[in-house]
Amino acid sequence: MSPRNWQQALAAHPAPIEALVVGASAGGVSALLTIFSGLPANFRLPIVVVLHLQDNRRSELAEVMGRRLGVTAKEAESREQLQAGTLYFAAPGYHLSIETDHSLSFSREEPVYFSRPAIDYLFESAADAYGANLAGILLTGANQDGAAGLATIKQMGGFTVVQDPQDAHVPTMPLAALELHQPDVVAGLEDIRALLIELEAA
């Protein structure tokens, strides 16, 4: 892949970014903590995250992340409207989607690659809802969930970022993504962190 750096790629994106979706699996918690660590407390974009977890009924993920990062973080609720400056986490046991009116919705269809929530659900629905005004990031993970969804984001004109497989705790998920499409950016966590700060400043 050509060594185009992320600054150029971001500058070349033709539409303003209005929302960010992120998917991660094995090794995801520390990856998320790294990329979000530069976010200002009053960040601009709504950010929605699917992190694969055990199918427990309750998870403290949002709470822990909010506390560690010093930002507003919460577990997604059915039918709530996305707000700026909020980090949303999918709840265990349900797929999470973004509707065209930018509200969140749940569904309880079969798991995808053994995962529910599935990254593909979030990414595909977000691509439909935001088109070119969306950025999607796929991080470390041990399965193929999210690869198809990220390709859909690109196909709908959105901006896509894949963690450099060499930088990833588990490279399977980034590699699966790279097999399906050529993203705008392939980068390590530190660069992705810088990219998010730049996105915020835009």
Next chain:
Amino acid sequence: MAPERTRDIELRLLVEAIYLKYNYDFRDYSGASLKRRVRHALIQLKCQSISALQEKVLHEPGVFMQLLQYLTIPVSEMFRDPGYFLALRQNVMPILRTYPSLKIWIAGCSTGEEVYSMAILLKEEGLLERSIIYATDINPVSLERAERGIFSLDNMHSYTENYQQAGGLKSLSDYYTAAYDGALFDKTLRANITFADHSLATDTVFAETHLVSCRNVLIYFNKPLQDRALGLFHESLCHRGFLGLGSKESIDFSAYARSFEALSRAERVFRKL
């Protein structure tokens, strides 16, 4: 306003066609899930576009029935969210016991896992004999499977775990025999169950009930349709009747927020005021 995208137009027309031709009303279902289901159906039913699917659906009722299998999401489990059944056992059954006879409505029962779970719970609480259970859904194929009461043996391990967490008094295997590659549930469990086609989107109330359990159905509805369904439950429930919802469903922001009190907010068990 930007013009609607062709696919969105096609989807709206398909849903309208289904309503006009078959009186199944998906017009107020969440878009994201519906789109995904239709996209999946396009592949399985080998259609190039939603318009092509619409043509088939209009001319071949069999194709509509196939499409319905994708649209209705027949995914369920026995004692799904065990804490819910535990809350029913601990907080609702003691009050239901004070009635000489009981009517229970399980709306959106899918392939029956929830119905048999409820029947087992009632049986263990000594209430099954005096209960009539209405198990309703819009998918006739699911209703038929529910009536048969045969579930995959592969799932019995996780269902047993759920059953125990739900406060089960015996062993789940006491209620089924292995047959036809499946777990065939005890016929006496379903002696008082009526399986019926009923839509929360288009039908009206059919009985007065003491408990309504409607789980993982409202998540697929938009707000107006959720309100319609909650209105049916409210109308059907007797004075101080009980309503149980799925773990991501709530009455909080609905038109009926003030018509119910929470008995167990965490487990989504409510009581009519």
